[in-house]
Amino acid sequence: VQGIPIQDGCILNKNPATGELISKVPITTNVEEIVEKAHDAFLPWSTTTSAQERIELLKKGLEEIKSISTELAPLITQEMGKPLLEAQGEVEGVADKDEYFQILQDALQPIQHNSSTVIRQALGVVVILSPWNFPADEILLLALPALASGNTVIVKPSEVTPETGRMVVESMAKYLPTNVLQVAQGDGSVGAALVGNTSVKMVCMTGSSATGKKILSTAAPQLKRCVLELGGKDPMIVFDSADLEKAAHDAVAYSLSNSGQVCCSIERIYVADAVHDEFCKVVSEKFAPNFKVGNGMEMENLVGPLVSTTQKEHVEAHVQDAIDKGAELLYQSSVPEDAPEGSSFFPVTVLSNVQRGMRPVKS
Template sequence: MGQGVAVDGGFIINTNPATGEVVSKVKCSTAEEIDKVIKAANEAQETWALKSPSERIAFLKKGLKEVDRQADKLVEWMILEMGKPIAEAKEELEGTVDKDEFLDILEKALEPQVYGSSTIIRDPFGVVAVLSPWNFPVDEILLLALPALASGNTVIIKPSEVVPETGACLVKALQTALPPNVIQVVQGDGVVGAHIVGSPDIHMVAMTGSSATGRKIIEMAAPQMKRVVLEMGGKDPMIVFDDADMDKAAHDAVKYSLSNTGQVCCSIERIYVAESIYDEFQTLTTKYAAEYKVGNGMDPANTVGPMVSQGQRNIVREQVKDAVAKGAKLLHQSEVPEHVEGSSFHPVTVLADATESMDVFTKETFGPVVAMAKFDGSEAEAIRLANKTEYGLGSSIYTKDLEKARRVARRIGAGQVGINCYAIEAMDIACPWVGHKHSGYGFHSGVDGFHQFSIPKSIVMVDPSA
């Protein structure tokens, strides 16, 4: 079992988390098949690397057009495999194919830089393995694969075993526009992932996933000095000062705790509210949470889908039970569909008075839970609480005092800090996506992130006749 997914007789048993029904059986790649894919990728890379970045990006733009043509099929697979509500699945696809600005910045990042007699160019690493997650099964592949491909690498995708059909559909669409073997797919669980990471003919590994998996990848890659880019877990704080626009803060607290059924690495998972507004904030968050409806993602009326598996659902259920047993106040729990055998629905849950003794405030929750606590309202305490975690992915600060917000933001150990907003939704596309501490190793996106997928080379030329 991996992520609650059964592998039986060499096949992934692909089930719908809303119904428990088997939607397909996907063959796992054997070691021999993986080695053939890796060999083909290395051979194709020699030719692919000779093309200019602009030529490679032209291929990628054609590939994204084909992805757009497969949008309905990809949306359906996302809902069937991991339960994403249909509105969110469509939104992910729209963001996936609308990558023109992304690719323009990427092309500029790969341009040679001239300094006097020296020119810096960027060389590809070779073959890049992309190990992609299940929670954003289309866009997360492209966030890693596009810069790798544009930089002259060939790419092998291993989708999460939770979403094998979504990953295969995406790769097939891209393959129609790219030269043979420039992008390929293999299927399987952690055994397949380990074989890829351990291969000496894989030159870089890019992964989005858990911190535990990231640490294993670093350990396997280290003996070969293999490059890695890892986006890992988070336990993101939200600070609400007493001068905040409380209605917006409460709305955002709920929305970004529950988005994608709370299954987002940068979900808001710890909400610290100034004690003078704490009671009113509880009332507002409960009101907004009550507007969310849990059910099958195929129904547009449902805004929260099932959790990806019963195993993940049970983890969140135990965290909520632990919190209530230790004194947390249960402000709200929604209804869930009844009598759906094999499903993994979890109610929208709002908790107050959470403490650091509770798993819901210390361990990654990854579920539809809004959890809050009060604090004394001071900058010093806000900073202390926000930083009291091994993670450092995102965070947010709500206050009308922008100078105070900037002071606090500079001292929070996180890659992204939103001031009166949710950072990932409002940040400019040129910004890198970064995890501090256990939330990341390397980073992606923006010029800084794009540069992670190639290595600079300085060519210094002196004219002998000068």
């Protein structure tokens, strides 16, 4: 989807800020073997350990991730571009899951209804297709409940962030029985092989609606359970009674977090006529210029590159479509003048008079 090159059976893992090669990651070719190992590990894991014992092992895995946070956060920035401060925040969130574990523990307890007792049972092998925008935390938000419930898990990280995914999975797996948690690397073809395997009982994916439809079409004949968190088109509405300073600040901050590459980021703004011009002025003159675009490893940069050159071309096409159809360009920042070939920086851009039928509104 992101145009990540594959060469000689390896993902060419590149830094979107520099275009430099980070690593060559071999694509998993033994998908059936990995699934079989997960299947064989399922019964011992689900029947010989209690939910509490499993949760305690998972907590040890999170402590392991916490111990490598100074390596993990920069790796996230290098692989997908988000500013280091945001990557550090993600890693801190990864390690802080006490409340989450309490919710899991409570949910796994038997529930008594008069003379009936409801008991949750593990399904078997669960496949997680994790996204690149939160490449560490999103793995755990899906893997922790699956593992605590007694399932075995195979994680296929996004091909954009393979090393981050590997580091998270291997850190957790240190404290788990062999083959309870595994990683598979590759592009959509590896994901499709995992989804289609009849020994896989559940698929969890965060990503595009198009990919979600493909997963559902494969899972349906097997009545395979799916958890899909797909893309949205989130609006912000500014009424004439709003605090314009706060609204403008939030509009910019929550549009540009993670370079706007968040499923719940602000993607379009509807402003009451009475305050429209003032709101646009505050956004474009006061707040947007504060967000400097550059390499996320440099702390003064609040907006990193887009995740790939494919994503950059996609955004460029959206902006140009709107301008060609009459949208007004209110502000556009600079990008690093010395940006190397293969980098994917895109300027902070503010458009007004954006109408239905323009790509930034409808897709």
